Amino acid sequence: xxxxxxxxxxxxxxxxxxxxxxxxxxxxxxxxxxxxxxxxxxxxxxxxxxxxxxxxxxxxxxxxxxxxxxxxxxxxxxxxxxxxxxxxxxxxxxxxxxxxxxxxxxxxxxxxxxxxxxxxxxxxxxxxxxxxxxxxxxxxxxxxxxxxxxxxxxxxxxxxxxxxxxxxxxxxxxxxxxxxxxxxxxxxxxxxxxxxxxxxxxxxxxxxxxxxxxxxxxxxxxxxxxxxxxxxxxxxxxxxxxxxxxxxxxxxxxxxxxxxxxxxxxxxxxxxxxxxxxxxxxxxxxxxxxxxxxxxxxxxxxxxxxxxxxxxxxxxxxxxxxxxxxxxxxxxxxxxxxxxxxxxxxxxxxxxxxxxxxxxxxxxxxxxxxxxxxxxxxxxxxxxxxxxxxxxxxxxxxxxxxxxxxxxxxxxxxxxxxxxxxxxxxxxxxxxxxxxxxxxxxxxxxxxxxxxxxxxxxxxxxxxxxxxxxxxxxxxxxxxxxxxxxxxxxxxxxxxxxxxxxxxxxxxxxxxxxxx
Numbered sequence: 001x002x003x004x005x006x007x008x009x010x011x012x013x014x015x016x017x018x019x020x021x022x023x024x025x026x027x028x029x030x031x032x033x034x035x036x037x038x039x040x041x042x043x044x045x046x047x048x049x050x051x052x053x054x055x056x057x058x059x060x061x062x063x064x065x066x067x068x069x070x071x072x073x074x075x076x077x078x079x080x081x082x083x084x085x086x087x088x089x090x091x092x093x094x095x096x097x098x099x100x101x102x103x104x105x106x107x108x109x110x111x112x113x114x115x116x117x118x119x120x121x122x123x124x125x126x127x128x129x130x131x132x133x134x135x136x137x138x139x140x141x142x143x144x145x146x147x148x149x150x151x152x153x154x155x156x157x158x159x160x161x162x163x164x165x166x167x168x169x170x171x172x173x174x175x176x177x178x179x180x181x182x183x184x185x186x187x188x189x190x191x192x193x194x195x196x197x198x199x200x201x202x203x204x205x206x207x208x209x210x211x212x213x214x215x216x217x218x219x220x221x222x223x224x225x226x227x228x229x230x231x232x233x234x235x236x237x238x239x240x241x242x243x244x245x246x247x248x249x250x251x252x253x254x255x256x257x258x259x260x261x262x263x264x265x266x267x268x269x270x271x272x273x274x275x276x277x278x279x280x281x282x283x284x285x286x287x288x289x290x291x292x293x294x295x296x297x298x299x300x301x302x303x304x305x306x307x308x309x310x311x312x313x314x315x316x317x318x319x320x321x322x323x324x325x326x327x328x329x330x331x332x333x334x335x336x337x338x339x340x341x342x343x344x345x346x347x348x349x350x351x352x353x354x355x356x357x358x359x360x361x362x363x364x365x366x367x368x369x370x371x372x373x374x375x376x377x378x379x380x381x382x383x384x385x386x387x388x389x390x391x392x393x394x395x396x397x398x399x400x401x402x403x404x405x406x407x408x409x410x411x412x413x414x415x416x417x418x419x420x421x422x423x424x425x426x427x428x429x430x431x432x433x434x435x436x437x438x439x440x441x442x443x444x445x446x447x448x449x450x451x452x453x454x455x456x457x458x459x460x461x462x463x464x465x466x467x468x469x470x471x472x473x474x475x476x477x478x479x480x481x482x483x484x485x486x487x488x489x490x491x492x493x494x495x496x497x498x499x500x501x502x503x504x505x506x507x508x509x510x511x512x513x514x515x516x
Contacts, residue, residue: 001047001064002056005094006103008120008205009176010067012197013220014415016186016190017069022059023112023122025167027150027156030054031033031477032133032484034150037173041104041150043098044431054327057171058153066093070114074188074255075181076304078288083259085181085254086116089124092177096509102252105176106150123159126425127468128514129168131478132265134467136172138487139262144240145233146262149173166472174261176205180305187308199226202407205257223312226258228327231302233260238298238453239338242291243346244458245378249281249287249512256301267512269460274371274378281462282511295339299331336361337487344413345453347432348389350439363435366428374409374421377502381408382454386447389508391433459483461512462503 005016009017030050039045055061062068070087077085090110095103109132110124135151140146153166186194199222203210207229214222237260251266257263267281276292284290289297306324340357343364344350349479351357355488369380377494387401410420439446467480486494494500503509 001044001049001052002065002212003042003044003096005063005096005106007067007094007108008103008201009071009092009105010069010094012201013194015072015191016194016197017071018115019068019084019265020070020091020114021068021456022062024060025058025155025169027154028054028058028060028169029154029156030151031055031130031154031168031471032152032480033150034148037150038110038149040099041106041118042099042172043096053151054153057151058169059108060184062093062108068093068111071177072116072185073179073181073183074185075179075252076184076301077252077254080286081188083114084185085118086185087114087177088117089114089122090119090172100323102175104173105135107172107174107177108169110167111173112156115340121159123167124170125159125165125318126154126168126171126267126472127162127165129170130468130471131268131464131512132170132172134459134464134480134487135268136486137488139246139483141488141490142244142455142458144244144246145237145260146260147172150175153485157501161390170349172477174257174263175259176202178258179254179262180256180258180265180301180308182258182495183305183308184497187311190311191394194313195308199309200224201311202226202230204259219312220314223309224323225326227302227306227309229331230258230260230305230329231331232334234298234302235295235339236260237262238294239335239342241294242339244455245274245291247278247280247289248282248290249279249289249293250302250514251294251297252458253304256298256391258305258405266418266514269461269509271378272508273375274368274381274458275375276368276372280510280512282513286377290470293336295332298335298346299328302331303328308476340364346425346441346450346516348386348450348453349433349435350441353439355435360435363431366424366431370409370421370424370428372421373424374419374516376421377409379455380500380502381405383451384408384457386450386454387435389436389443389447391430407514412449439469452491453492456492456496457486457490457499459487460503461509463499465509488490 072086074083075085090109093106095105098104113122129152133152136149150171150173152271153169156169156324158164159167192242254266271279278291279287279290310320384401384405409425467483470476470479486499
């Protein structure tokens, strides 16, 4: 049922990867399969056989044309450089041609030990596999560039982390798995040939629009063009994350994809109550990767990427640094524009030559400040805002949304039950309505635009934890399937209204774990 794999990455020199077969598992069972993605990748669904797919995507019987390899890369982990990391529990099977014409890499995650495992078992627990499946597919549905989940297979074996847990293998699909850390691996080894090959591959795979202008270009021009393109994509990606209240959790350079896709859904989470310094990762004790810190960390990662290209940019290191610094510094302005665009969309605003970007940015951040004061729910605040467009009120549904909005800011303190957050909201609403009055669209059109931008359903931490516990403890995957259906239709009312609700105090999940 699998079409023939391509092997662009395997065609690179052998020092860039390690050939390695998956470790067989005892009793593979297909838990989830992404039929829509499979069709896009040319799989023959008429020949679909769950048992055969489980054998293939557990690593027991990989497709004939696959050539499993583990890729080499390095990385800064929480600011500390590790010169050799690599795929310690993941194997690239090859690339499949997407119906959009591009090649997409298919990788087994949790398929056993590789030469890069560094003493690990190369396996993945069921919980992190289900989390990545849910969150990556939710992100795709939300319009955020991301790796995708093709399948989840249980292994019939236990893996030992803090406690024994059921094992599983995730089949991950990405436009590539090239990372900043991939370039770092070869830069620290002064391997110019490998860096040149990576620059060409990255441009060919992810930035083909540059190819015409770079046909006769020097390595300096190619490297700088790639750096500028990656800076722009990362700026947009982080703005999209922030606009969803998403916290990646492990923004190490080995998890910074050259494609601009979100990669590695370890200790990630979406915020419930909005507080800008929120951290979920159990290992991020200093808050390095908090929600508010994601833009400067992205810029820091990109500076490390720029460093890997210096030898290609100019023989004179000082001149190379000056040339590479310009696009890194430009990240701040690009990100600010992207963040303004995100906030405008969430508030139902369009760009206007009459209105300064800074004014709309200040308006959006004033709402965030009010939300911070009140501990208002990030997702529901923006969704309920669509009911407060008119100060005179509207339909019963709109009035209910406005009431829900105000209820989210009421903490029962202060005069007449109004705390600082509620007061800030009441002061902010007239400013927003005044700005909306300058839009050319009608109120109903603005409302529809906001409802198409601000999701109803996200994979909230407590919901994800519930489906993981049902699967791991009771072998019950029905809750997982129902939540997956809801988060992949994030702008629609789910069958279960409980998917909309923030956690009750006893349900809060404040720490997430990597799962390695």
